Amino acid sequence: MMSNHHQSVMFNESIDALNIKTDGIYIDATFGRGGHAQGILNKLGEQGKLISFDQDISAIECAHKNFTDNRLTLIHSAFSNMLSIITQQGLIGKIDGILMDLGVSSPQLDNAQRGFSFKADGPLDMRMNQTRGISAAQWLKSANEKEIANVIYQFGDEKKSRHIATKIKKYQQNHTLETTLALANIVSEVVKGQKNKHPATRTFQAIRIFINQELKQLEDVLKQSKDILSKHGRLSIISFHSIEDRIVKRFIQTNSRQKTLPKGLPIIEHKTEKTCLKDLGKHFASKAEISSNARARSAILRVASKN
Ligand SMILES: C[S@@+](CC[C@H](N)C(=O)[O-])C[C@H]1O[C@@H](n2cnc3c(N)ncnc32)[C@H](O)[C@@H]1O
Numbered sequence: 001m002m003s004n005h006h007q008s009v010m011f012n013e014s015i016d017a018l019n020i021k022t023d024g025i026y027i028d029a030t031f032g033r034g035g036h037a038q039g040i041l042n043k044l045g046e047q048g049k050l051i052s053f054d055q056d057i058s059a060i061e062c063a064h065k066n067f068t069d070n071r072l073t074l075i076h077s078a079f080s081n082m083l084s085i086i087t088q089q090g091l092i093g094k095i096d097g098i099l100m101d102l103g104v105s106s107p108q109l110d111n112a113q114r115g116f117s118f119k120a121d122g123p124l125d126m127r128m129n130q131t132r133g134i135s136a137a138q139w140l141k142s143a144n145e146k147e148i149a150n151v152i153y154q155f156g157d158e159k160k161s162r163h164i165a166t167k168i169k170k171y172q173q174n175h176t177l178e179t180t181l182a183l184a185n186i187v188s189e190v191v192k193g194q195k196n197k198h199p200a201t202r203t204f205q206a207i208r209i210f211i212n213q214e215l216k217q218l219e220d221v222l223k224q225s226k227d228i229l230s231k232h233g234r235l236s237i238i239s240f241h242s243i244e245d246r247i248v249k250r251f252i253q254t255n256s257r258q259k260t261l262p263k264g265l266p267i268i269e270h271k272t273e274k275t276c277l278k279d280l281g282k283h284f285a286s287k288a289e290i291s292s293n294a295r296a297r298s299a300i301l302r303v304a305s306k307n
Pocket residue numbers: 006007008009029030031032033034035036037053054055056059077078079080101102103104105106128217
């Protein structure tokens with residue numbers, strides 16, 4: 001079924017983490033269908049501002065149709081361009097909080113034509129931004145067996161990655177691999193399904209992450225956030241799998257741990273470097289939320305503030 005609705009995950013927790021000032025300027029890096037954006041707007045006063053990014057044009061089009069709030073600025077762009085866009089707007093160091101709700105939205109998953117779902121047949125696309133880059137089908141055609149196996153292993157933690165890659169290349173000797181169900185069927189010949197988990201879950205996740213360069217995007221925007229945020233500005237980041245969460249965790253820890261200079265150096269023995277972030281911890285969705293929204297099961301919210 002195709003829907004245009006996305007149920008926001010950890011809505012209250014992620015918005016409370018921004019510690020919203022009514023006249024503050026906030027960024028919602030992943031607009032989706034605007035659930036979190038609306039939550040932020042509801043807490044802002046007349047002078048407050050929200051800048052929302054999404055690299056999917058259908059999210060932005062939907063926003064233009066449904067949001068008429070003049071405190072909201074919509075930007076169709078990958079969030080890795082945040083530093084340059086915010087610089088152009090003269091807002092460097094003035095952003096009071098950035099919210100990121102990573103991954104894909106329900107409308108993206110539910111629309112078979114986008115190619116994210118192994119449950120319904122559609123073109124094997126998987127691009128969040130369909131105006132650039134190559135589709136999953138094009139990549140699977142041009143990549144060699146080893147490259148495919150590496151992506152499925154690295155970004156999907158899939159033990160059967162090599163076997164899957166061999167099967168894909170074998171299939172392509174006689175057919176063009178261009179639909180989601182064809183790929184899901186190939187994977188299902190190799191991987192056993194588990195309760196509540198389709199055999200192709202990891203493979204689809206891995207290819208999607210690769211096609212959209214999701215980890216590189218995340219690493220880039222995290223680095224940029226240190227300059228973008230104001231003093232005491234907040235980061236509120238929801239991730240949905242361990243690879244993504246590890247990147248967020250390491251970034252926060254690296255920038256919030258005091259680096260004590262080596263002991264034994266007589267004069268500077270107790271000198272510590274100033275840290276740039278304060279780690280405000282991690283949170284999981286409540287049992288009640290998980291029981292009403294399966295997507296919340298894997299959500300991890302991490303929060304930090306700039307010193
Ligand atoms: C999980 S949904 C966000 C849902 C949203 N918080 C809501 O409440 O409706 C993620 C959205 O972020 C977008 N997105 C993912 N990675 C992105 C990136 N690197 N740059 C910009 N948008 C991105 C996706 O296109 C998708 O619309």
